[in-house]
Amino acid sequence: MLHPKLGRLLNLVYYHAVLFGLMGATLEIRSYGKIVRLEKLTWMYLIYSFFMGSFLFFNVYLMLPTALLDGYIKYNIILQWNFFAMIGLRLLAIIGCYGTIWLRRQDIIQLSKDSLAYWRRYRKLLKFKVDKRKLREIQLSLAKVMGQKVFVLYSTIFCSTVIQFQLLSVINKHSLLALAARLTHFLHFLAVKMGFYGMLVLLEHQFRVIHLALDALHKKKGGRKSRTLRTIAAMHMETIQLARRVFSLYDLANASLFLNMFMTTVSILYHAVQYSNESIKSDGWGVIFGNGLIVFNVWGTFMLMNMLDRVVSSCNNVGHQLKEFSDIPKARGRLQRELDAFAMQVRRNHLVYKICGVVELDKPAGLSYIGSILSHVVVLMQFDLRRQEQPNNQHQYLTHLVRNKTQS
Template identity: 65%
Template sequence: MLHPKLGRVMNLVYYHSVFFALMGTTLRIRSYRKTIRLEKVSRTYLIYSYIVGIFLFLNMYYMIPQALMDGYIKYNIVLQWNFFAMLILRFLAILGCYGTMWMKRQEIIQLYMNSLNYWKRFSKIMGTIVNRHDIKELQESLTRIMVQEILVLYGGFMFSSLIQYQLLSVINKHSLLALSARLTHFLHFIAVKMGFYGLLILLNHQFMVIHLALNALHGKKAGKKWKTLRSIASMHLETLRLARKIFGFYDVINATVFINMFMSTLNILYHAVQYSNRTIKSDGWGMLFGNGLIVCNIWGTLKLLEMLDKVVTSCNNTGQALKQFSDLPNGDKKLQRELEIFTMQLRRNHLVYKICGLVELDKPAGLSYIGSILSNVIILMQFDLRRQEHPNKTQYVALLIKGKSAE
């Protein structure tokens, strides 16, 4: 029971993942029958996954142009080290993505099968208990959120492409090939982020449906509520387990995503400092594209952290929706027993997202994430000011040549 708009958006996310071989196997989607099945031919897609992974690995060789040391980062050691740090992180990101898909392929395919069975099993609860109008409003709101994320991601890609083209010191085949390689990796990064965000959208949808089901069950006057409550409790527990499995399988991939997001934001903000102090020459269009890139990058990061927090919060706050049953009379002993069982289940099972089992991501961690980026930018700015006060030999010779030419 999926709204057509949300279905089309999720199809777009799915095809991005299929194109960059980020799926264990392909799916057979038939919208007119509203069925989703696993594709039987998976070996062909496995070979395609190897080809895409090897292509991205080899593509990293062309990301370093011949004119790199003659460009705008020639006299800035911070930008040079940052560039090579980004290359290493991209290597780790590709290794994490395709290593996970190749090594855990069978487990991921089994996760797809369990997810499809879960969706079929509990679709009746959404259809019989929850009001269709409420589900429609929920899915339309999630569609708008997903569309906003896609627009932000591709807006950042457009601004980044224009700025990187402007920063080319020499336009030739080698520099354009290097630019194309970097943009290809950027599109891969977009597909990974979009896939993770799409999974969070689906998990948030299921937890919010559970809240709607509890509200609808509380409003019913008659009927066997205890059976319905048992089904809702079972749905919540399986959704929680599904979320844990998803977070566990894609843990390494998500860790590389957040590390690359951290370094990308740091790199963008430090470039903005170079633009502001005229170290990197730019015109009005460059400043406009740069501001657009900063807005899209920070906005996309905050939206991803916000959606992750919504999933965790909607799961752990189910007990708040269950408190409304406390005003019911104590006549129905079966219902009271199911409420106690559901309450104990919620107390024993909390959803927590940790990167590699170490760093928990929640709202305070998200604020610390942004704060650490700004702190590192300030440190780099101080290092940059000190470097300008004491230029190295190469910079001194360049300044001396400029002074003599001015005389």
């Protein structure tokens, strides 16, 4: 019972993933009474996914000659190393994404089946125990956030494409082919980010539904509160388990996503420095789209970090809402036992998101992430200033040497 606006945006995410072969299979839901089946074109889609991944992998070759001969990169060793680092990370992203799809395809399909079973099991709770007006407001807010994310992603792609076109020193068949190759990688990166964001939207939706159910149960007078509370606790636990399975299943793909985001932001900011000191020539349109690229890229990064923090917080803050039940004068017997069991479950099952099980992503980590980007840009600027000073020093040394020889 998703709101149509949110449903359309999630369908957009799904179609992007299907187009780039990022699904375990094309899933078609068929319901036969109490049985849910997934009709899938597994092998055909797996072959399509293999060719899509191979195409993205091998079209990296098209970008190499043009980049090495491009005027604005040819005389800047930092930009050259930055370009090769970006190529390496894009290859890592392709291997991480499609390796996950090919090697863990059955796990992905099983996760889809379990998610559908989970949805069927708890949809009565959504239908009868949750305030429909508040649920509609939550879904509209999530649709608004998802729509903003889609707008930011496509705006980033558009600005980046315009800048890449302006940076071409010579417009010919080979340079345009290299630009098209870069554009395919941009779109693949967009599809991966949209998939990750769509997953976060669904998880936040379910955790916020749990909050709504607890709020409705607290206001309810009479009835079997203990049984409903047990159902809510089971839903909360299964949602945490689904979140952990998703995070674990796409761990390598998400790690490559964040690495690419980091390097992309560093590259954009360093190019902005080159534009500001006129090392790279640009016109008014270049300045406009360059500033737009910076704004949309930073905006998208903050939105992603904020959404991830909201998902984790909405899961772990359920314990605070359970404290509201302490004002019920007759919270004794079975209801009290269910409250104690639910509170113990929340304390023992905190949701965290760690990249490769090492780096935990939360608000402090997000600030460190931004600070690390700025530190890398400052270091690159120092190398750039030193590189610009070296020719002048060499020229002064040669002039001084010639004068000494003349005097002697």
